[in-house]
Amino acid sequence: MAVERITCIGCPLGCQVTLETNDREEVVKISGHRCKQGRRYVLEEHRNPVRVFTSTVLTEGSSQPLLPVRTNRPIPKTRLKEAAKALARARAKPPIKAGQAIMTDLLDTGADVIATSDLLT
Amino acid sequence: MKLSDVDVAVIGSGPAGMAAAIKAREEGAESVVILERQEQLGGLLHQCIHNGFGLFYFGEDLTGPEYARRFAEKVQDLGIRVLLETMVTRISPERQITAFSRHEGYLSFRPKSIVLAMGCRERSRGQLNIPGTRPAGIFTAGTAQRLVNVEGFLPGGKVVILGSGDVGLIMARRLTLEGAEVKAVVEILPYVGGLIRNEVQCLHDFQIPLLLEHTVTRIHGERRVEGVTIARVGKDKRPIPGTEQEVECDTLLLSVGLIPENELSRLAGVELDPLTGGPLVDEWRETNIPGIFAGGNVVHVHDLVDNVSWEAEIAGAGAARFAQRGRLEKKAKIILKTGRNIRYIVPQSISRETGVTLYLRVREMEEKVRLKVGDIFSQALRVVKPSEMLKVELSPAQLARLDEDAREILVECERRS
Numbered sequence: 123m124a125v126e127r128i129t130c131i132g133c134p135l136g137c138q139v140t141l142e143t144n145d146r147e148e149v150v151k152i153s154g155h156r157c158k159q160g161r162r163y164v165l166e167e168h169r170n171p172v173r174v175f176t177s178t179v180l181t182e183g184s185s186q187p188l189l190p191v192r193t194n195r196p197i198p199k200t201r202l203k204e205a206a207k208a209l210a211r212a213r214a215k216p217p218i219k220a221g222q223a224i225m226t227d228l229l230d231t232g233a234d235v236i237a238t239s240d241l242l243t
Numbered sequence: 244m245k246l247s248d249v250d251v252a253v254i255g256s257g258p259a260g261m262a263a264a265i266k267a268r269e270e271g272a273e274s275v276v277i278l279e280r281q282e283q284l285g286g287l288l289h290q291c292i293h294n295g296f297g298l299f300y301f302g303e304d305l306t307g308p309e310y311a312r313r314f315a316e317k318v319q320d321l322g323i324r325v326l327l328e329t330m331v332t333r334i335s336p337e338r339q340i341t342a343f344s345r346h347e348g349y350l351s352f353r354p355k356s357i358v359l360a361m362g363c364r365e366r367s368r369g370q371l372n373i374p375g376t377r378p379a380g381i382f383t384a385g386t387a388q389r390l391v392n393v394e395g396f397l398p399g400g401k402v403v404i405l406g407s408g409d410v411g412l413i414m415a416r417r418l419t420l421e422g423a424e425v426k427a428v429v430e431i432l433p434y435v436g437g438l439i440r441n442e443v444q445c446l447h448d449f450q451i452p453l454l455l456e457h458t459v460t461r462i463h464g465e466r467r468v469e470g471v472t473i474a475r476v477g478k479d480k481r482p483i484p485g486t487e488q489e490v491e492c493d494t495l496l497l498s499v500g501l502i503p504e505n506e507l508s509r510l511a512g513v514e515l516d517p518l519t520g521g522p523l524v525d526e527w528r529e530t531n532i533p534g535i536f537a538g539g540n541v542v543h544v545h546d547l548v549d550n551v552s553w554e555a556e557i558a559g560a561g562a563a564r565f566a567q568r569g570r571l572e573k574k575a576k577i578i579l580k581t582g583r584n585i586r587y588i589v590p591q592s593i594s595r596e597t598g599v600t601l602y603l604r605v606r607e608m609e610e611k612v613r614l615k616v617g618d619i620f621s622q623a624l625r626v627v628k629p630s631e632m633l634k635v636e637l638s639p640a641q642l643a644r645l646d647e648d649a650r651e652i653l654v655e656c657e658r659r660s
Contacts (some may be wrong), residue, residue, distance in 0.1 A: 199448060238371040
């Protein structure tokens with residue numbers, strides 16, 4: 123029997139929702155939410171919490187020190203710090219267009235790391 | 244370069260300036276010019292490398308640079324003239340613009356209309372009067388954001404953040420991901436200043452301690468910050484003696500408020516609203532000076548960039564109309580008055596000419612309330628917070644229900660039982 127507390131971000135109420143799971147890790151009780159959407163959100167957040175990872179990459183051969191990047195889809199929330207470390211060694215060399223992948227399949231998540239702006243010079 | 248016959252001049256090219264210029268052009272203004280002091284379009288969007296932009300405007304979850312790019316491409320497609328590295332130093336009450344441009348030199352011209360879109364700046368330590376020494380290592384959150392996201396510097400290794408506004412929360416996460424230790428976010432009020440989404444995704448996700456009803460009472464360190472004293476505050480927001488704790492750190496970030504940037508507005512004689520820090524505007528976002536419009540954070544500080552762009556479009560449309568007609572015909576002005584638990588309302592005055600969207604903020608967090616606009620609008624809300632701006636759409640039909648000679652409407656937040 124485990125208890126997890128999740129804050130719903132669906133609306134400004136920010137309900138503090140409590141989920142109880144049994145020994146087979148099935149959710150047996152959800153309480154504290156005030157709407158259906160909230161219930162759906164916390165279930166998803168409990169089952170598979172993911173986040174879009176955004177960061178910057180050092181450049182090489184450019185007058186701009188950094189290139190802003192993002193993952194093109196969310197990755198598991200637990201791997202964000204690892205993702206930041208994985209990008210530390212990367213270097214972006216111009217020319218790069220916004221949307222271009224500078225790294226594919228980050229940490230085997232299936233997500234690519236793409237540039238969010240151009241790096242032309 | 245020829246700067247005569249400009250229909251609409253837009254000051255600033257962030258999410259407000261670009262949106263206003265595009266709308267002005269779409270509404271028929273032929274010659275639209277954007278004056279931007281930086282080297283590229285986009286304003287602060289370039290340093291906002293995180294996502295959460297455009298969820299409503301585009302229906303997509305974009306980063307700041309991606310949001311900027313959408314608008315910048317449209318600016319180019321529409322043939323809007325852009326003057327980069329151009330600083331406007333003065334606007335006269337007769338709309339004469341004085342500017343200094345790296346490429347074009349000294350500029351002086353008089354457009355048919357102007358849109359002010361200069362955005363806002365951050366409140367600093369000096370304005371807070373935090374006692375203690377003046378070591379290096381104290382930054383406003385936005386400055387730190389620029390250093391980390393554009394210049395490539397980490398401002399420090401052990402960080403305390405004063406203020407839980409969105410910029411502070413975003414930086415708490417960013418610094419943590421870049422290897423710094425964020426020891427605490429300190430907030431004087433009993434609730435977080437920024438969006439819940441940010442509280443969860445920046446603080447909870449990284450287990451960063453949040454100290455509500457606390458403040459920094461002293462900064463220590465000679466050449467560099469060595470620590471801060473944090474104390475609990477009472478309901479009167481004053482530190483409670485005996486509750487002090489010392490926190491070791493080398494960096495203090497300040498995220499304690501944004502102030503609309505209206506130096507140019509003041510010089511032009513534009514009247515400001517002390518409640519917002521921005522110009523008094525009507526439903527066209529026209530200021531008290533005919534032909535000078537304003538939109539975005541320069542009018543009042545928004546939470547969502549989508550609303551910044553939408554509001555600036557109103558100003559852009561107004562400016563285009565003014566340029567075409569020489570003036571905006573308006574019916575009698577109706578002043579919006581702030582009633583119970585309402586901190587401010589924008590626009591501050593309306594006429595009955597068109598439907599209008601009111602943007603407003605409450606003074607204090609409250610649950611189970613009813614938002615009322617005179618007798619013509621009423622909405623039950625579960626919770627209202629100062630950090631989440633409210634929008635009220637008033638249709639022409641609703642406005643028509645006002646008395647012929649009404650000169651004021653009261654907007655208030657009632658308690659429901």
